[in-house]
Amino acid sequence: xxxxxxxxxxxxxxxxxxxxxxxxxxxxxxxxxxxxxxxxxxxxxxxxxxxxxxxxxxxxxxxxxxxxxxxxxxxxxxxxxxxxxxxxxxxxxxxxxxxxxxxxxxxxxxxxxxxxxxxxxxxxxxxxxxxxxxxxxxxxxxxxxxxxxxxxxxxxxxxxxxxxxxxxxxxxxxxxxxxxxxxxxxxxxxxxxxxxxxxxxxxxxxxxxxxxxxxxxxxxxxxxxxxxxxxxxx
Ligand SMILES: NC(=O)c1ccc[n+]([C@@H]2O[C@H](COP(=O)([O-])OP(=O)(O)OC[C@H]3O[C@@H](n4cnc5c(N)ncnc54)[C@H](OP(=O)(O)O)[C@@H]3O)[C@@H](O)[C@H]2O)c1
Numbered sequence: 001x002x003x004x005x006x007x008x009x010x011x012x013x014x015x016x017x018x019x020x021x022x023x024x025x026x027x028x029x030x031x032x033x034x035x036x037x038x039x040x041x042x043x044x045x046x047x048x049x050x051x052x053x054x055x056x057x058x059x060x061x062x063x064x065x066x067x068x069x070x071x072x073x074x075x076x077x078x079x080x081x082x083x084x085x086x087x088x089x090x091x092x093x094x095x096x097x098x099x100x101x102x103x104x105x106x107x108x109x110x111x112x113x114x115x116x117x118x119x120x121x122x123x124x125x126x127x128x129x130x131x132x133x134x135x136x137x138x139x140x141x142x143x144x145x146x147x148x149x150x151x152x153x154x155x156x157x158x159x160x161x162x163x164x165x166x167x168x169x170x171x172x173x174x175x176x177x178x179x180x181x182x183x184x185x186x187x188x189x190x191x192x193x194x195x196x197x198x199x200x201x202x203x204x205x206x207x208x209x210x211x212x213x214x215x216x217x218x219x220x221x222x223x224x225x226x227x228x229x230x231x232x233x234x
């Protein structure tokens with residue numbers, strides 16, 4: 001049986017990714033700040049194949065304890081998907097009113113969170129069969145296609161940092177045959193995406209899983225894709 005670890009598993013995308021892999025017969029370890037109704041429903045439907053653990057990705061201790069507890073249930077994982085993230089009210093401010101100190105938290109969650117989780121799970125990931133790491137980025141992190149933002153310093157800069165993280169990790173982890181994908185999941189119909197969003201999170205999850213499957217066997221260079229398989233310029 002294959003094993004996935006998914007952060008943000010209470011949220012719109014993380015819960016759909018968890019459901020998708022559970023439906024495909026995988027075991028899934030989900031984590032988030034707290035268990036949502038969606039995550040509880042997965043636990044009830046899939047019983048011992050879905051574990052949920054409350055974890056804050058900004059806490060070294062909590063992330064390491066989570067990895068240790070997963071390590072008691074499995075000696076390897078095949079896939080790690082970093083989907084936890086935040087978008088804040090502060091980010092809607094123009095620079096004159098933007099609280100820079102408050103934005104440090106966004107960096108800790110969106111940029112350092114994935115790195116912290118990846119670090120904690122590296123040993124298990126190296127022993128997996130597929131060895132795929134997916135970091136959920138955003139179009140907001142692209143230097144070349146970020147054309148419209150005149151605010152959102154915290155979110156855009158944190159997602160650009162995720163992209164750089166993927167480039168470095170792909171280079172560092174290639175000798176271990178770990179494939180690293182940065183993915184823009186689309187403007188999704190989730191609490192983050194808001195009322196006008198267009199992509200159902202299930203559609204995004206299916207696209208991300210198709211990309212992960214495609215690149216599970218070989219990936220030589222860092223890649224940044226939209227969920228539907230369209231390459232996105234860095
Ligand atoms: N929705 C979009 O249109 C869109 C577009 C581009 C990229 N993305 C990215 O896609 C990913 C998933 O977003 P989504 O739309 O599914 O949003 P979502 O429904 O808000 O899910 C994000 C989850 O991350 C959790 N989280 C926040 N801070 C955390 C922390 N410190 N530790 C652990 N978990 C934490 C949130 O918990 P709380 O709800 O309790 O805060 C939430 O459950 C994010 O990385 C986001 O940046 C989304």
